[in-house]
Amino acid sequence: MSNSNSTEFANPSTFILLGIPGLEVAHVWISISFCAMYITVILGNFTVLFIVKREPSLHEPMYYFLCMLAVTDLVLSTSTMPKMLSIFWFNSREIDFSACLTQLYFVHCFSAIESGIFVAMAVDRYVAICYPLRHSTILTNRMVAKIGLVVVLRGSTLALPYPFLVRRWPYCRTNVIPHTHCEHMAVVKLACADIHISSYYGLFVLLCRIGLDVFFIALSYTQILRAIFSLPTKDARLKTFGTCGSHLCVILAFYIPTLFYSLTSRFGHNLPIHFHVFIANVYLLVPPMLNPIIYGVRTKQIRDRLLRIFTHKGTTVFSWCSRSETKLHADLAGHMVLGPLP
The missing domain is CATH 1.20.890 (cAMP-dependent Protein Kinase, Chain A)
Incomplete structure (x- = not known):
């Protein structure tokens, strides 16, 4: 295994993933909880896909978007968890340079896709509550497919520069990444060059993913709340708001860890590195695990x-x-x- 922080090379053929630095003795115990979460992700999201496919009454926009969310969660967690568990269980720390770039791309691509799906689901709730009689004519299957295509293309396009930026930098100091997976900033910090372009582009993507998406979601729910409060009875208001409860829960489960990790990775310089890495894994595992549970518990049809x-x-x-x-x-x-x- 190639090793050492003092190894000098022009560009590495492999990187070394350390796992969670400072918590090596607890890797096995941490892996048990992560493995349990990953199993929950697989079972929960496949269950949602199976139920929506088998139940004709669920063949409507809200559940189509939910299926897109389930597929995204499966890909997002699977892109990191197998390698992470191999580090914890078998001390298999090496990852090929191309595999590292692929993993990096998948993580950022599907994170952006998931954020876009939440915007699409907010639009669906807005149309369903504010224009209930026109919901089926506005959000047709064709329109849902177009929205899904736009969400996927946006996520793919936003993440596309990441591997090219990583590949262009020279790595002459070390190939050791103090992380469980190939995260963009964790990789480019190893470069012996001015990496401001990568940093600025990361902030731009963060602004698109969190800033713009949260703005459109907040705008949709502002209109939804106005429509709800205009309803004549308290029971009608509670029942209508209940249809948005699941969506609001999964939004909070996704954006709170994402925002917290983004802020701590850029401004929490005094925090220990194992805290940063642990939060990065929580941000990748907890939302995919909670999404099917929340929808399974709160959605009557499922x-x-x-x-x-x-x-x-x-x-x-x-x-x-x-x-x-x-x-x-x-x-x-x-x-x-x-x-x-x-």
Whole structure:
């Protein structure tokens, strides 16, 4: 394994990921919680995709966007977790330079896509509450597909300069990255060159992802709240606002860790490095884990469908056991009457 902070080279063929510096002795214990979260991400998001596919009543814009969110969460977590667990469990720290650039691109691309999906979901709630009679004519399947395409193209385009910027810098000091995955600023800080372009571009993407997206989401919900408060009865207001509850919860679960990590990585210079790395992993794992749980608990249609699946399976198993028990009793009764078989 290539190692050492004093190794000199023009450009590395591999990078060395340290995991969480300062917490090496706790890597195994940390990996258990991360692995449990990753399993929850996989099971939860695949369950959402399965339920929406199987339930015709859920074939509408809100749930199409939810499926896009589930796929994005699966890709976002899978782009980092397998390598992270191999570091924790097998001490497999090396990552090829091209693989590092690919991982970096996927993390930033799908983070931007997820943020765009939240904007699309806010627009869907705005149309559904402010123009309920025109919702199906405004947000047709064709329009949902166009919105999804724009969200994906925007995320892909915003993340595209990252690997090119990383590749253009010379790395002559070290190839050791004090992180669990190839994060943009963690990589370019190893370059022995002026990296202001990378830093400024990172701030620009952050402004687009958090600044503009949060602005449009806030604008949508301002109009939604105005429409809700104009309703005549308290029950109608609560019921209408309840339809937005899941979306607001997943927005907070995504943007709070994202904003906190972005601020601490740029201005929290006095914070220990393991705190920065740990927050970066929370920001990549917690929202994908919470999103299907929040929608599963708070969305009646998904909750009812899930209960029907488990109830049906439970009834099937119980019926099979009952039939088996009845057959056993019949066989025993026949054996007692006819005597033992020759």
